[in-house]
Amino acid sequence: MSVRLVITDAMWDRIEPLMPDDPVRGRRWADHRRTLEAIAWKYRTCSPWRDLPEELGPFQTARKRLIGLAVDGTWGRILAVLLAAADIEDEVGWIVSVDSTVRRAHQHSAGAREKGAPGPSEPEDHALGRSRRRLNTKVHLASDSRARPLAIRVTAGQAGDAPAFEEVMARIRIPRCGLGRPRTRPTIVLAGRASSSRAIHRHLRRRGIQAVIPQPADQIGHRLRRGRAGVRPPGFDAEKYKERNTVERCIARLKQWRGLAIRTDKLAIAYEAALHLAAILIWSRR
Template sequence: MARGDLSSAEWAVLEPLLPAQPVQGARWRDHRQVINGICWVKRTGSPWRDMPERYGPWKTAHERFRRWAADGTWADLKARVVALAEACGDVDWRAQADSTIVKAHQHAAGARKGGLSAADSQARQGIGRSRGGLTTKVHTLADGRGRSLTSLITPGQASDTQQLAVLLDQVRVAKLGGGRPRQRPVSVTADKAYSSRANRTTLRRLGIIAVVPEPNDQIANRKRRGSHGGRPPAFDRTAYKARNQVERGFNRRKHWRGLATRYDKLAACYQATLDLVELLDWLRAVPDQDLPDRT
C-alpha cells in the first residue's frame, strides 16, 4: 500500500457502499485500485497522465471520476458515510459555517461557453474574479469537529451571508434504521460575516441557536435608533471559542493539492473533488466505531 492509499479499515467501510459490477458487458477494473489512483491525482494535484502505473490506466481513473461526478455517486458515497457516522453517534450537531477561497489554475478556465459570454460561463462554473484573480469560493456547514455536513461552490466574489440558508436547506443526514433524515443542527456558529437579520430570522424559525457576533456597524446602528433598535441578540461567547474547528477542517482538507488549487474546468467535477475529500475526512472517523447494521 502506497502512502495516501485507502487503509484496510477504511476499505472495509467503503467497499459495501460502492456501485456493483455491471451484470452485462465488460467488468470494471478493481474499485480499490482505481479509487486509490483518483486519490493520488487529487492529493498531489498532478495531471491525470502522470498517474503511476500501479493504479492502472489513467484514462480508466479519469473516466470513472467523471462518470461518478456526473451521476452523483461521489455525493451519494459521502452522504452514506455521514449516515454511518451518525448511526455511530459520531456527528456533533453544534454546526459551524464558514467559507474559504480557492485559487483557480489557468487550466480551470476555458470551459465551453454554450452560447454564453465568457464572464457568464465562468460564473456558471463557479469561477469569479476577485482581488486574487480567478477564484472559487467553497462554503461549508460543518459539524462541531470540522467535518463538512454540506458544501457548495460559488464564484470567488460571492457573499458569505447569502449562502447560509442554502447550506441549511441542503443538510440531509439519513437514518440507517429508516425514518426522516435529520436536517437541523442544534446550533450554528459563524463569524460576523453571517450576522444579518435574514440569517437570524431563518435560524429562529428553524429553532436553531445562533452563535453569531454582531459587527460594530450593526451595534452602532441599533444604538442610534434607541428603543426602536431592539435588544441585542443573544451571544454565547464560550460556545463561539470552538469556531476554529471549521477552519481546522478547511486546513486539513486543503492538504489535498487538487482541492487547495482548482484545476477542474467544470463546477460538477470540482464539486466531485470536494465530495471525495470530504468523504475521506468522514471515513477516517468511522472505522474506529462499532459499525451498525447497514441495511
C-alpha cells in the same frame, strides 16, 4: 515507481459496499479501489491527470469515474451513508460551524467549453469568479464539532457567505437507519460576521436552531443610531463561539490535498466531487 496509498483495508471495508455494481450490459467497472486511489493521488499531489502513475491505471478511467459518479450523485450518497453510520454511534458532533474559504484558481481551470457540460449540476460560470483581481473559487462548508465536513458547496470566488448560508444548511441531511426523516437540524450553529443578517437569524429561529453569530460593527452602529426604534440585538454566547475553530481546522484538513488548496479543474462538478471524496475518506477513517 512506488505509490503511497491512502485507503486502508478498514476504510475500504466501509466504502466498498457503497460503490456502484457492474452494469448489466456493457463493460465492467475497472477496479474501484485502484480508481479511488488514482483520484486521491491526483488531488493529493496536484499533478496533471496525464502524470498519473501506471500502477494506478489509465488517467482517462479515473477522470471519467470522478465526474460520472458526481453527475449521478454517487459521491453524495456515499457520504450520506457514512454520516448515518457515524450518527448511529453518536460520533457526529451537532454543534455545527459554517464558514467559507477562497481557493485560487490555476490558469488551467479556465477555458471550459460552454457546450458539453455534464448537466444542470454544472453552474454556467463553472464556479469561477474574480476577487482581488484573481480568478477564484469559494468553498462553503459546514463542519461538525470534531472538524469533519458535513456539507460542501462550491461557488464563484466573489460570492458572499450570506446568500450561500441557507443552501449549505439545506445540504446537511443525515439519513436514519430505519424509519424516520433525515436529521437536518443541528443544536447550535456557529458562523462568522459575514453571515450575520436578519434573514439568517430568522431562518435558524424558524427551524429551532440556536444561532451564535457575532454582529459586525456597522450593524451595531446602525442599531444604536436608531435608539429605541432599533431592534433588539440577537443573543450571542461568546464562550460558545470559541468552538468555531472546528471549521477552520476542517478547512485545513481539506487543504492538505494540494489539488484542493488550489483549483486546477475546469468543471466545478469535478472540483466539488474531489472535495466530497476527501470528506468520504475522512469519515471512513473514524
